Each structure stands twice: as C-alpha cells, then as structure tokens.
Amino acid sequence: DSIIYAKRIQSAILPPMKVVKEYLKESFILYKPKDVVAGDFYWMEQKNGKVLFAAADCTGHGVPGAMVSVVCNNALNRSVREHGLTNPGEILDRTREIVVKEFKKSEEDVKD
Structure with missing residues (x-):
C-alpha cells in the first residue's frame, strides 16, 4: 500500500530517539x-559542538504534506x-x- 510506503519514507528521515x-x-x-x-516533522543535527533542533509544520496533509516534509x-x-x-x-533562510x-x-520539468 502506497500510504504505508510513504510512512516508511517519512519515518526514515526522523532522527531516532536514541x-x-x-x-x-x-x-x-x-x-x-x-x-x-503528515506534513509535520522534527529534525536534528550536530555541527561544530552545537545541537540544532527543529520542529516543522509543512503545508499539506497526508501524503502530499509528507512529501513536502x-x-x-x-x-x-x-x-x-x-x-x-x-x-x-541563516539555516532557515x-x-x-x-x-x-x-x-x-x-515546475519547469512539468512544462517540458
């Protein structure tokens, strides 16, 4: 089922709790x-001794929102x-x- 596959993809991008x-x-x-x-996700990265964390809400629900995330x-x-x-x-910009x-x-690819 495609929604389950989309869930697996979205789960793969989330940082593990460990x-x-x-x-x-x-x-x-x-x-x-x-x-x-969903279009919501959280993100974490460690860089130069800093821990960067984000909680994000992308536009859309369901599979479209998940793909945007x-x-x-x-x-x-x-x-x-x-x-x-x-x-x-700077990261957000x-x-x-x-x-x-x-x-x-x-968008350009679709026009071709």
Whole structure:
C-alpha cells in the first residue's frame, strides 16, 4: 500500500530517539501525526559542538504534506551539511531558498 510506503519514507528521515537522547538527555518527543503520514516533522543535527533542533509544520496533509516534509528535511540537511550553517536564521533562510528552487525546478520539468 502506497500510504504505508510513504510512512516508511517519512519515518526514515526522523532522527531516532536514541540519537536525540545522546545529545539531549532530558528530552522526549511526542510525535502524533493526525493521519498515517503528515506534513509535520522534527529534525536534528550536530555541527561544530552545537545541537540544532527543529520542529516543522509543512503545508499539506497526508501524503502530499509528507512529501513536502521530505523536501524540507533534505533542505535543512543541505543548509547545515553543504553550506556549513549553524545560525538558526541563516539555516532557515537557506532552507527556504533550497525549497523554493526545488519546487521551481519541478515546475519547469512539468512544462517540458
């Protein structure tokens, strides 16, 4: 079933609780999507001795929202890993640029 496969993809992008606990020992995560999959996700990265954490809500519900969350998660990763950013404002700005560029690229592909 495609929705179950989408759930597996979305689950794969979420940091495992074991990793979260490694850096944020006193933390917990309550993640309860309304549907099987959703546009909400959390993200974590460790860079230069800093722990970066985000809770995000992407537009959309169900499978479309989940797919947007995958694109946004990838953009967050690229902002930190490829561009070396650690300042939250700069990460969000670059993430937005990457997401907009990705959606424009797919728009152009559809026109061809």
